[in-house]
Amino acid sequence: MQTYEKTITVSEEDLDQLNHVNNVRYVQWVQDMAEAHWLQNATKAILDHYFWVLVSHHIDYKNQAVLGDQLRLKTYVSKSEGIFSIRQVDIYNASNDKLIVKSETKWCLMSIKTKRPTRIPAEIITLFE
Template sequence: MKPFETTIVVTEHDLDDLNHVNNVRYVQWVNDIAKQNWEQIAPPTIKEEYFWVMLSNHIDYKQAAYLNDTILIKTYVSKSEGVKSTRIVEIYNKDTSKLLAKSETNWCLIRKKTQKPTRITSEIRDLFL
């Protein structure tokens, strides 16, 4: 499957005291694009029954982003087994194509009715292929 992509423009709200994008903002972008991707590809019947929670996140910061930079964010699922899924997020400066950060995040599928982890079905796994 082609990676899911979105673009954003850095605003003052994204900046830290050093006038570059705050590291916390990158974590928010990782969460946001995962949610956007799920909302776009999952049919309503699946979204009514399941949701994802973030278990762990590792980000390698490569370069800084600054006010008014246009940011390209790409994501794809690299592995899904049992109750866990691993999602990769790459964050680029769209104008220079330079990689700013790369994240590997582990997510757990939760059944809404029980609020407990549940095995990833083949139907859900196929959404990400």
Template structure:
């Protein structure tokens, strides 16, 4: 299993009325790290032929993040079959090591030519194994 990581620092515009990170930011970060991992591992040629769409998303909140916290985001593929791939994202407070959020998202692999689901080719699947 290949793990891709990113760090970020919580900013004021990411806070809610309770002064901790708004739930929508976690969803944004899950989407953003998935896109960054795809862009890093795939070629321009592959990205012109295929893209991903989110089918379902489950997130569990285990702790809060506050202004100025440095977060460590980790993502990896749990499994892929046919046109679907399930990606996990874990978000940690980097200073304390505490796990703040876990998520599993099912993504559908799409053909740019047809705008329909496409079976994930072996060479693409191998990019993340």
């Protein structure tokens, strides 16, 4: 399975009133990782014909992160079938490899031309295997 990883540092803008990363920020990072992985792998031809919409989002908050923590974000597609794709995004504390967040999102592939759901073609599935 093809993965995409990125390391970030927690900044003051990421914190909530309790001085740990705001839960909403994790949701944004999950979405950002999905988009970055898609844009890294998809060809211009694919991008000209398809886009994804988020159908559902599940996130488990396992531990907290605070200002200055280095976080390793890792994403991969665990399943693609029909019009849907299931994506995992895990966020770890980079210094001790402790799992901070585990998420699963369900995405639907859409046709740019029709603005309707469309079956995921093999050319897209193989980009993320």
